Amino acid sequence: MGRFVIAVDGPAASGKGTIAMRLGRAFGLPVLDTGLLYRAVGVLTQRAGESLDDEGATGSIAALMTAGQLDDPALRTRAAGELASRVAIHRRVRDALLAFQHSFAHQDGGAILDGRDIGTVICPDAPAKLYVTATPEVRAERRWKQLTAQGEVVAYEDVLADIRRRDARDGGRDTAPMVAAPDAQLLDTTEMTIEQAADAARRIVEVARARWESSQ
Ligand code: CDP
Secondary structure, rough: OOEEEEEEEOOOOOHHHHHHHHHHHHHHHOOEOOHHHHHHHHHHHHOOOOOOHHHHHHHHHHHHHOHHHHHHHHHHHHHHHHHHHHHOHHHHHHHOOHHHHHHHHOOEEEEEEEEEOHHHOOOOOOOEEEEEEEEHHHHHHHHHHHHHHHHOOOOHHHHHHHHHHHHHHHHHOOOOOOOOOOOOEEOOOOEEEEEEEHHHHHHHHHHHHHHHHHHO
């Protein structure tokens, strides 16, 4: 059986996580939120009392990561997003997380991975690639609502500042920077509800799937 892999990339709070989840349901494929891997490395590094700037220490922590460590609610916090983007600049961290992502992507039938470098580095041959964006203001509003619903007390302006800082760090790093793959379909969700965005994504993937099936 062939493997139909869907790569969903884009900046923080663009809607890619929800889109990936809905695509998973629509196409019957398992979904990996790869941001959780970097969040886990960031949180575990902090708990171990190691420096986030230490490539060796963060790389060793990444190498020992297991799937069981991804369910921790601490990974969903605002602070964890910042820790994640700081450890994500290290090549050793990214290399250590590669095998986990490849084995997920290579399951029979296929898989969906969402992140920053899925279509460019992790699964460059994926037959379906989406790059999901929205303006920083709209993304900050979505993330603010999400964090507030989780019980975090935070001002909208601070969330917007986080998003801008993370966009700059993720897009400006040397190793696997956040960028749309040349063959990715761009999906700007600024003016869309999540239902509309999920529908648009499903239509894009249906076309890609039909093309992929006829090439099998
Ligand atoms: O949910 P949100 O979009 O805020 O973040 P995330 O997808 O959980 O990712 C958190 C951070 O991990 C990002 O800001 C990136 O620095 C890093 N990341 C990455 O470098 N590569 C990925 N494939 C996924 C996340």
